[in-house]
Amino acid sequence: MREITTGHDVGDRISFRGHGTHTVLYPWPDETVVSAGEGVVFRRGSKPGEPTSYTTLFMEVYPPGAAFIRGEGTTPQECEESAWARYQHALNCSDGRGSHDWEARGYRNGAGFCSRCGTFGSQVFTGEQLGQFCRICGTGTTYHWDTDKTAGTTTLLCEEHYKTHKPTCHSSHNRPLAQLLAELLDEDS
16 A cells, blocks of 8 residues: 555555554555545535534545545544445446446546446546537547636636636736735735
């Protein structure tokens, strides 16, 4: 396994930031990338009176066969057990051909979710499959899109044409951030 922020090989020892080191319990593939620790999870669509966030221990893994899996728990062991169960579920998801049934679910960047096991996958769709074509050359793309909510239009650009046709900044001012920061610092003096 490799640590996500440094890329260093961690072998079978995962550092849970603030909670010591955990020796892995399961045979994760060597190419698995991992991040672990304690963090805040924000909930969408919380009902009135429900908390909008909670703090938990987590273990996030990026193993082959699944782009992102998160296990949560009260101990590092529970986190890994949760992540391992989700990974096994993803590996054993099958339609008889050994593949996932991907759905874009509104993502435009090529990512998707399996309708059967819920696994998240990156780069599972092409621009052509999503019906997204560069406005300049017509090539299928997941590289860049810009939505004008007022006009209700979306402009798509492939990587090559983004470099030369990227949209202008929608900022209400044309001052660079460094200039704004300098002005703010001058005001405080």
